[in-house]
Amino acid sequence: MKILVPLKRVADPDNANKVKVTAGKLDTTGMQWKPNPFDEYAVETALRLTENGASTKVRLGEVIVLTVGPKEAETQLRGALATGADRAIRIDATDDDLDGDVVARAIRAVVEKEKPDLILVGKQAVDGDSNQVGQLLAEYLGWPQATFAGTIKSEGDTALLVGREVDGGTLTLRVTLPAVVSVDLRIVAPTSVSSKHSPTHTYADGVRFAALMAIMAAKKKPMVEFKLSELVSDAAAKIAYTTHELPPPRKAGIKVKDVAELVDKLRNEARVV
């Protein structure tokens, strides 16, 4: 199976509360760039789907990672190559000029060249929180979409059983490839992804880490670059961000000394019970 995984870099999500607003613009100065966690999960999913239990050295298929962004975003692509992806594509662009729609249209152009069987994306980037690129891309390609995947079972690598995490439960779809699947948190649980050629061991919870040797080897893996203008003739964004602001601070609360005081406060001060 040939799998394409779009990957975005985001300002450190574990320090999202450190984001500042300077002159109406988001300011992430001092925050580290990290791969969007959901996209890392998509990479892990792609690696698991192409794992060959019989011969772990040879992947059954190919995993291509892609980003749309400046030269520095190659760091995150190299990180994915170090965990096992085969090659990388960077579409050169300035972050400020992009919206999810431009990104989806740029990826479409790459898909038309690469013809992958499956596109695995994170369900949302945790900076913009829009949750859109997978769905937009599926429509632009005329492919089926299966969003918010918590489980994936490959059926002979021609179709996937996808357990979608939806409000109030799990919705299971069978999608015939090629398709776009966006992944949710629990896709990296030990037994969430399986195929006939999966290894017999169970995976550790979460994404795999790169060994030092693999980090060195990743520097030699292929990385090609496209210009955004080569792929998208009209790169105008459809959404214009004007200003940003920080949320109003929550007023400081109090510590109560015991359950009795809590009950009293809830009844007589907050009046919510």
Next chain:
Amino acid sequence: MSHTLVIAELHEGKVRRSTLSAVTFARGISQPFDILVMGQGAASAAAGVVAFGAQKILVADDVSLANYICERFAPTVAAIGKGYKVIVATASSFGKDLAPRVAAKLSAGYAADLSAVRVEGDKLVYRRPVFAGNAYASCSITTPIHVVTVRQSEFGAAEPSGGASATETVAVQPADAAAARVEFLSLESTKSERPDLGEARVIVSGGRALKEQFAQVLDPLASLLGAAVGASRAACDAGYAAPELQVGQTGRIVAPNLYVAVGISGAIQHLAGMKGSKVIVAINKDPEAPIFQVADYGLVTDLFQAVPALVKGLA
């Protein structure tokens, strides 16, 4: 011709109450709106939304729409929606799956998960949370048609305004070619007598500290308060709570009158899903837990003692 098209979500033959958040958005911009009710059984479900002040209720009822499949719904939404200025759905898993595909069909800009909207002259300015709610962005859509989803936690459910909107049957468009490659197999949902997380006035939410006693400890409190039960990601990942109970940036976004966080440390991603709650109570034995930074009432103690005592105290 109306200005705004509200996309209703159906569940078990009825319009989901979450749809009323999109109605609140439509009313908020003071423009005439229609509601599209789509799915098998839409004709009878439409009765549920005739009293909300829509110009028209458009009904797309067909056996091919028995189960929600995006590739079957999006063509009809787009065909109807192209006659409107704004297409809005509530940001449920249904809305978030469907709306971007509709936007792409119409070459329309899409703004997700809005927390507010304001009218500036002839422009609509949308406000939406970014960075797990640690900042808010104002934005506008530059295409003639706008597609948006709105947060249930910030656009409250619309109240009926009386009257009866006219109902009109609309044609169901052929499914996308891609629909031939999607097969609906099942929808497994846990039947619960408790209110839905998105609509509950009180939520009792638990973290990993509850371990296997998650339900045993929280259920009596939830029952007493008529509350929905929520959970942190850690509790869901560990299998102590079902995944659909997860509250957070990527789970359900909630804003009840009272949110009781039990044994939840308060990761940024969890806070993103609940810090809009009116009153927050945190019970945690770690006095340094970040949850206390957003809690109105914090109680540093062992939850296994405190929760049963709280049930007793409130009974």
